[in-house]
Amino acid sequence: MGDKHDTQSSSSSPKPPLHPVYTVSNIQHKIRVLDGTKVTYASWVRLFTLHTKTYKVLSHIDGTAPPEPTADNYIDWCEIDAHVLQWIYGTMSDDLLPRVLEDESTAYEAWQRVSAIFLSNKGARAAALENKFNNLKLANLPSFDAYCQKLKDLAGQLKDVGAAVSDQRLVLQLV
Structure with a gap:
């Protein structure tokens, strides 16, 4: 009877810890909405980057290549990237959001679009x-x-x- 219990506990693997990105319920409580006037692009970038470091997702906006689609962690990476993308979209003013919002985008691609709006011309x-x-x-x-x-x-x-x-x-x- 004790052996059966030992076998069950050794065969079940512990759940991985929850990624910090999942603990953010409302990014606007942490990062103000970028409007380009009251919240400048430079201020927004500093705050956003700080939060990506804190929540261990900086690699989603700094140009780090994603894992290969065949990699074991690819699905987890895609889910986390979707969260970071939501952070970006959730911190855009109503005027900026349509210029940044696109179907099938990664967080890095959206980050680049925001950058282009403020740094081109x-x-x-x-x-x-x-x-x-x-x-x-x-x-x-x-x-x-x-x-x-x-x-x-x-x-x-x-x-x-x-x-x-x-x-x-x-x-x-x-x-």
Whole structure:
């Protein structure tokens, strides 16, 4: 009788531990929605990357090749990749989501599409943002706080396209 019990316990293998990615129920509680204005691309990338490291899924957005479809872990990889893809889609503004959303995409492919939106045509984006920054007037906004926030938002967007605004210039524009 004791032998039968020992045989059953030795033949059953322990379940693998739950992957950390499955513990995230709402990514928006951890990463704010990317809108390109209040939440800049650079800030979103830093937060998103931090979370992918924490939840052990960085390899899904950093260009690491997925396992071969014949590999034993391929199905698990696909499920985890779908979670990371949901994180990306779940942290896009309503305006950005249609530009990123595609059928049959991996998280890495979506990550690249987001990157292309914010990093392509840097010169033209920088010129348009510089124009907005230089022509922003306090009279056009409801309050001084709103004016300061708009300047800060534009400065963040300019930084995203490689045209960072110095603190001195920000103060001069404010004055």
